Amino acid sequence: MQGVERSGAEGPAELVLRGGTVLALDAADTRGTAIAVRHGRVLAVGEEARIAPLIGRRTRVVELDGRAVIPGINDSHLHAAWLGAMWPDTVFGAMEAGASAEVPSGGHGGPPADAAVLEASAADPHVPAGPRLVDDEDGRRRAILRAGELIASLGITSYTEPGLGPGEDDGATGCFGQAVLDSYRALESERALRARVNVLALFGVLDGPSELRAFLAGLRGLERQTERPAWLRVAGVKIFADGIPPMLQAWTAHVYPDGSHGGLLVGGGDLDQRAANLGEMIRAVHRQGLQLGVHATGDRTIDHVIDAVEAAAAEAPADLRHYVIHGDLVTPAALDRMRGLGMGLNVQAGIAAKTAPWVAGVLGEEVAAAAWPIGRAIEAGVRVSLSSDAPVLAPDWRRGVADADAWMGAAAPAEAERRMLQLLRAYTVVPAHQDGAESWKGTLAPRMAADLCVLEANPLELAPAELPGVGVELTVVDGDIVYER
Incomplete structure (x- = not known):
């Protein structure tokens, strides 16, 4: 299994996204309102109060304004x-x-x-x-x-x-x-x-x-x-x-x-x-x-x-x-x-x-x-x-x-969120396993690769048929912003 090359040295986050929804898509189904990134890795996912101490003088802070973050x-x-x-x-x-x-x-x-x-x-x-x-x-x-x-x-x-x-x-x-x-x-x-x-x-x-x-x-x-x-x-x-x-x-x-x-x-x-x-x-x-x-x-x-x-x-x-x-x-x-x-x-x-x-x-x-x-x-x-x-x-x-x-x-209403999570994981978590890389990419758990996709709305609040109309706002690879709308 191959891993990302960057180290996890201590220090403030380089990038913080806050004020929205973060779906880690990990086994624990971790969710939060903010995510911190340092040296190309996810530093933490959680509520803004938990992430705030990780913001330093040079940290770039992106205000999500209700938008959602999912793995790349x-x-x-x-x-x-x-x-x-x-x-x-x-x-x-x-x-x-x-x-x-x-x-x-x-x-x-x-x-x-x-x-x-x-x-x-x-x-x-x-x-x-x-x-x-x-x-x-x-x-x-x-x-x-x-x-x-x-x-x-x-x-x-x-x-x-x-x-x-x-x-x-x-x-x-x-x-x-x-x-x-x-x-x-x-x-x-x-x-x-x-x-x-x-x-x-x-x-x-x-x-x-x-x-x-x-x-x-x-x-x-x-x-x-x-x-x-x-x-x-x-x-x-x-x-x-x-x-x-x-x-x-x-x-x-x-x-x-x-x-x-x-x-x-x-x-x-x-x-x-x-x-x-x-x-x-x-x-x-x-x-x-x-x-x-x-x-x-x-x-x-x-x-x-x-x-x-x-x-x-x-x-x-x-x-x-x-x-x-x-x-x-x-x-x-x-x-x-x-x-x-x-x-x-x-x-x-x-x-x-x-x-x-x-x-x-x-x-x-x-x-x-x-x-x-x-x-x-x-x-x-x-x-x-x-x-x-x-x-x-x-x-x-x-x-x-x-x-x-x-x-x-169509999924039953009680199964709608589970269905959306299954389909999102089929584009993130499961392909990482196909790549033999599930230990370092595909979810937003701490120490995983900081590969992120920011959507203008929370996909778990939508029907899959509505997702094509949801804009991609930001793309981050290895902690670096490669696209910003």
Whole structure:
């Protein structure tokens, strides 16, 4: 586990925020009206009278005037270089502008009416319609820094860049190759990053195949060391195991309209060989002591991933925080097994909301209604991280909370606050655990990293549907203000 590098030397607070609501989101559900920060760490949370003695001559005091402080948001699946190169465009924005996403009537169960757009964007959303988005070092730096400015304005203080590496060196966008990771290293050495960054290495094609031999070679040559792991960390590896259900690519026990069950993206001969290669990739990552994030949407794919993780853990027990990305068709039985293995689930509720009609179009309404079981996963004890997959969606976690709540179904009035706390923790506490960093970030307990988001209203006094209208007023990373409205 990596920790922040600054010490906790004695002295007055450097920053105090007072006169509002502070939600620590820690296990004790600590709340207060003020928070003090010193040397990049939380010094104390409590009532103003307790914090007042920590104010010195040089302490910057921010009057909250009723506003709320929560831990900094951790978007645990965000393609920042691609986001910075595309913004203000998003994949779904382009799709919605281009054509209707309605499932065609007539009962044939085919793909969406905008299938051409979907094939270009959702099946392989990283393929642009025109020239490369980024083609040189200057472009890569500008894209990363532009994304940093945007996410700072949204209260995001950490994110995971899920897939950078040599598998995409010749990629169509220029946003995912090894050179992008090199640009991150350079920017971090210049102290130019506005958020903490976790990276998953990629040894295949984004949204495409990976070959076992190349994967194992890349894994052996992976350079993980960074200057300040609390700011830039190569956490592990990403594998694209399958595609998505609307394009009949997810490997599933259900039957698609063409009579198929989908398959795997991993290279190999027949499906059995591909499944064996995927299992060997997973075991190899585990043996090397690396975290694994697997893009897996079909129920059979997810089950196979769990089988491989279980076998790897039996061979070499280790707490590596492996997780399933998207998990569209994950089953209750699979969730129980994931909990037992300590596996996480990383979900984008906005994608669920937007693509459920497409899933219904190819697998039926009953399957679509059971897909993306966010609430069931949380109640089953699986650590569920909510994320944006930006720029597939906009990187607005407030919209993500609202979408997740709507997808889960309305909470009873007596459960409303508990629901909001669950969703806030899915953007803060749980992603910190995914990062292996829960000992030093993700909550506002004393000695934790002073990564803060200030909202203009207390989220516990709002319905999740109201949260997208609540402004982000201030963002603090490592005790430094990086955004102020």
